[in-house]
Amino acid sequence: MNKFVMTIFGASGDLTKRKLMPALYSLYVAKRLPEEFEILGVGRTVYEDADYRTYIYSEMEKFVKSEEQNKEKMDAFVGHLHYLAIDPALESGYGQLRLRIEELSGDSRPDDLLFYLATPPSLYGVIPLHLKSVHLNEGRARIIVEKPFGYDLESAEKLNRIYASVFDEHQIYRIDHFLGKETAQNLLAFRFANGIFEPLWNRNYIDYVEVTAVENLGIEQRGGFYDTTGALRDMVQNHLIQLVALTAMEPPAVFNADNFRNEVVKVYESLTPLTETDLNEHIVRGQYTAGGNKRGYREEKNIAPDSRTETYIAMKLGISNWRWSGVPFYIRTGKQMPTKVTEIVVHFRETPHQMFHCAGGNCPRANKLILRLQPNEGIVLKFGMKVPGPGFEVKQVTMDFSYDQLGGVPGGDAYARLIEDCILGDQTLFTRSDAVEASWHFFDPILRYWNEHPEAPLYGYPAGTWGPLESEAMMHEHGADWTNPCKNLTNTDQYCEL
Ligand SMILES: NC(=O)C1=CN([C@@H]2O[C@H](COP(=O)(O)OP(=O)(O)OC[C@H]3O[C@@H](n4cnc5c(N)ncnc54)[C@H](OP(=O)(O)O)[C@@H]3O)[C@@H](O)[C@H]2O)C=CC1
Numbered sequence: 001m002n003k004f005v006m007t008i009f010g011a012s013g014d015l016t017k018r019k020l021m022p023a024l025y026s027l028y029v030a031k032r033l034p035e036e037f038e039i040l041g042v043g044r045t046v047y048e049d050a051d052y053r054t055y056i057y058s059e060m061e062k063f064v065k066s067e068e069q070n071k072e073k074m075d076a077f078v079g080h081l082h083y084l085a086i087d088p089a090l091e092s093g094y095g096q097l098r099l100r101i102e103e104l105s106g107d108s109r110p111d112d113l114l115f116y117l118a119t120p121p122s123l124y125g126v127i128p129l130h131l132k133s134v135h136l137n138e139g140r141a142r143i144i145v146e147k148p149f150g151y152d153l154e155s156a157e158k159l160n161r162i163y164a165s166v167f168d169e170h171q172i173y174r175i176d177h178f179l180g181k182e183t184a185q186n187l188l189a190f191r192f193a194n195g196i197f198e199p200l201w202n203r204n205y206i207d208y209v210e211v212t213a214v215e216n217l218g219i220e221q222r223g224g225f226y227d228t229t230g231a232l233r234d235m236v237q238n239h240l241i242q243l244v245a246l247t248a249m250e251p252p253a254v255f256n257a258d259n260f261r262n263e264v265v266k267v268y269e270s271l272t273p274l275t276e277t278d279l280n281e282h283i284v285r286g287q288y289t290a291g292g293n294k295r296g297y298r299e300e301k302n303i304a305p306d307s308r309t310e311t312y313i314a315m316k317l318g319i320s321n322w323r324w325s326g327v328p329f330y331i332r333t334g335k336q337m338p339t340k341v342t343e344i345v346v347h348f349r350e351t352p353h354q355m356f357h358c359a360g361g362n363c364p365r366a367n368k369l370i371l372r373l374q375p376n377e378g379i380v381l382k383f384g385m386k387v388p389g390p391g392f393e394v395k396q397v398t399m400d401f402s403y404d405q406l407g408g409v410p411g412g413d414a415y416a417r418l419i420e421d422c423i424l425g426d427q428t429l430f431t432r433s434d435a436v437e438a439s440w441h442f443f444d445p446i447l448r449y450w451n452e453h454p455e456a457p458l459y460g461y462p463a464g465t466w467g468p469l470e471s472e473a474m475m476h477e478h479g480a481d482w483t484n485p486c487k488n489l490t491n492t493d494q495y496c497e498l
């Protein structure tokens with residue numbers, strides 16, 4: 001028989017209930033899972049199969065979009081769920097795991113297997129070794145491993161060595177769910193399927209680039225994880241730098257997994273190494289304090305009362321290559337900001353000479369292109385136009401494409417896209433081992449610097465604000481300000497809580 005069996009480690013956790021199960025359900029409804037499949041949850045929490053199904057069903061009622069909920073289909077979907085209570089850190093349970101997988105696959109040599117590691121990162125190294133000990137790494141087995149992949153450069157290299165000793169690279173899927181977002185992929189189409197922007201996409205026409213991924217939530221129930229992780233490892237080393245790569249990469253001659261990932265690695269390898277001045281002046285870290293009715297980070301559950309973990313980071317980085325030399329990329333991420341938004345803003349150079357009057361004294365000398373990944377996914381171009389009437393007064397206007405015009409973001413959730421790609425064996429949107437290491441190579445000095453300089457500033461910012469003022473000062477050096485995402489699109493009041 002040899003059915004497809006997907007095993008989720010960390011099946012009682014936050015990611016599983018909020019993202020993985022809704023994604024798998026949507027694939028199931030769309031008939032995009034293999035015809036014969038079973039899903040096995042693994043964790044230390046004790047559930048009988050029936051209890052686990054009831055638990056996941058009730059979580060799906062919260063996390064599956066209401067218009068996609070269908071009792072009959074949800075019942076049928078949870079009927080494919082099973083659960084095995086073992087501690088995934090201990091090899092002793094893996095004999096049992098193998099037997100359970102054999103039973104679910106209907107074959108004593110199960111072969112069509114997918115393992116998803118949705119556990120704390122401390123388990124990413126041991127689980128593959130234990131899988132190998134019971135030969136579950138063989139045949140068509142694939143493994144998806146969550147981020148952060150490694151805690152620093154050394155641990156990422158070590159993890160890569162472990163994975164290489166258990167799996168071939170084509171079996172390893174290091175997931176970064178930002179790459180599964182429709183609008184992140186659309187950035188590639190926008191750049192490389194259109195002739196008009198690419199000739200301008202370089203240091204001759206672009207002044208600077210901003211990448212913002214901020215959230216209006218705190219750390220919720222993830223204190224234990226977050227306090228040992230922080231924003232640099234949680235968001236910057238993976239998600240933000242991927243967005244930089246999509247913005248900065250060269251077009252591959254042929255679009256396939258290896259060519260695309262080669263270009264990503266080239267961007268990482270071109271990141272200008274950080275100097276002492278950069279570490280001191282071009283990186284701003286912050287931690288949210290109480291603000292509005294929100295508690296401060298140090299008051300959150302499972303957070304050390306004297307924690308110095310950053311919940312905000314802004315930094316300036318450069319790319320030393322022919323296309324980008326001298327163009328600063330400003331990136332920032334933070335928890336408990338005024339809104340949740342992910343966007344890339346490309347600032348073109350100013351016109352060399354201003355000859356018109358400006359409406360309201362505000363001269364729109366430079367064009368801006370805003371690529372909004374979420375929410376209100378879309379693309380906005382800002383440019384100057386003459387105000388109707390006498391004289392020549394110019395005002396900045398927007399040309400606006402929103403996915404709403406197409407009935408919403410097509411293709412559904414990022415996790416669904418990526419899980420399906422993995423099932424189909426397409427690694428394009430997954431991070432390759434060399435990319436992980438190249439990225440860590442760039443960011444590792446920051447971690448070392450913070451470690452060696454405990455006195456390095458960590459600025460407080462009240463929850464619900466845009467982060468430390470020092471990050472504004474960093475932009476002022478370039479004569480710029482951070483773009484306020486709440487003012488970028490026309491229908492802003494839908495999501496900005498200012
Ligand atoms: N949550 C999210 O939104 C996102 C999470 N991720 C990544 O996914 C991974 C999982 O995240 P999340 O679900 O939030 O994590 P959780 O903290 O919810 O942990 C998942 C499960 O792992 C098990 N676990 C926890 N500690 C241990 C331990 N010491 N030994 C063995 N098992 C343990 C627990 O299950 P049990 O006690 O039953 O064994 C827990 O339910 C993380 O690496 C995170 O970076 C990535 C993107 C988003």
Ligand SMILES: O=C1O[C@H](COP(=O)(O)O)[C@@H](O)[C@H](O)[C@H]1O
Nearest residue numbers: 147177178215234235239342374
């Ligand atoms: O990976 C993570 O991403 C989420 C933000 O993802 P989004 O798709 O909701 O924008 C972040 O909240 C979390 O801390 C981090 O682990």
